[in-house]
Amino acid sequence: MKRIFLDPGHGGSDPGAVGHGLKEKDVVLDIALQIRSILEKGYENVKIKMSRTTDSSKSLRQRTNEANAWGAHYYISIHCNAFNGKANGYEDFIYSGLNDASQSAKYRNFMHREIANGIALNNRGKKKANFHVLRETRMPAFLSENGFIDNHSDATLMKQATWRKKIAQGHANGIAKALQLKKKTNVNQKGDSLYKVIAGSFQSKKKAIDRVSFLKELGIDAFIETITLSGVKWYRVQSGAFSNRKNAEDQLKRIEKKGIDAFILH
Ligand SMILES: [Zn+2]
CATH class of the missing domain: 3.40.630.40 (Zn-dependent exopeptidases)
Structure with a gap:
């Protein structure tokens, strides 16, 4: 800090x-x-x-x-x-x-x-x-x-x-x-925090890739973001980032309807 x-x-x-x-x-x-x-x-x-x-x-x-x-x-x-x-x-x-x-x-x-x-x-x-x-x-x-x-x-x-x-x-x-401050990653150009929809988080890269292709088949775009939490590497599947919470919630519903556990990260 x-x-x-x-x-x-x-x-x-x-x-x-x-x-x-x-x-x-x-x-x-x-x-x-x-x-x-x-x-x-x-x-x-x-x-x-x-x-x-x-x-x-x-x-x-x-x-x-x-x-x-x-x-x-x-x-x-x-x-x-x-x-x-x-x-x-x-x-x-x-x-x-x-x-x-x-x-x-x-x-x-x-x-x-x-x-x-x-x-x-x-x-x-x-x-x-x-x-x-x-x-x-x-x-x-x-x-x-x-x-x-x-x-x-x-x-x-x-x-x-x-x-x-x-x-x-x-x-x-x-x-x-x-001071070598680290830029927040979930910030858009206006400086507002984005609502990211996360459709799964995996320690296995293969599982994350499978999830992305499964979503693609359903017509939902997603990509993988790697993050490290307490020294453990995670492959996070992100499907959209929105400056408006309502839009993120709509996307969340769309994904959940397909039987996938998802959540909003803000
Ligand atoms: Zn002065």
Whole structure:
């Protein structure tokens, strides 16, 4: 189980940077909630904790204490920058006291590649800083500055839901690569879990093949999927995967009518 601590910066009485009608605290909360959702829906054995899930105040010390007490495997702090209205672009940070062979630096390489690609922001590079959340965390830590909120063209992007989603997807991809998270297999492209109809599970490959051909004779398509449960290899006969439970139940009935024991896996 990998424990990931997501820290949308600022919140409550602290808006963070502001500009062009946007507040940093709102932009980064939206991105962080989306990262959580992508990881929870798409990956196995992952636990997410967030420093805040609403517009609430929390000190930097509270944030790092929570992550340390929880024993997080990775700390991700999400921010937007501001400077003089002219500066623009994406950059990310690890603690200044770390060298490039550190775990934080290695993880950051994945994060940077995944986030900075294709987000239409100027890439300001990989940086180091002595920030509280990077210094006081006992696990690898990362902080992203996703554009300058006081820059006109960056702010225009921040206002787009599709752009914020891309930023979230980049973070999720980077985290998944850094921590080698395993993708859920029964997930469709929308990230929803599928209802699989299983028409038999066998330790004998021959029996599984026989079941598939028997179903074929009845006009029911099926295929074999091999899985390993507690070290034992199983040949599972799958006949359809549906995003809608009702459709899976209809398929189940069709198969059961032929005298075959089947069940729905979700
Ligand atoms: Zn900030």
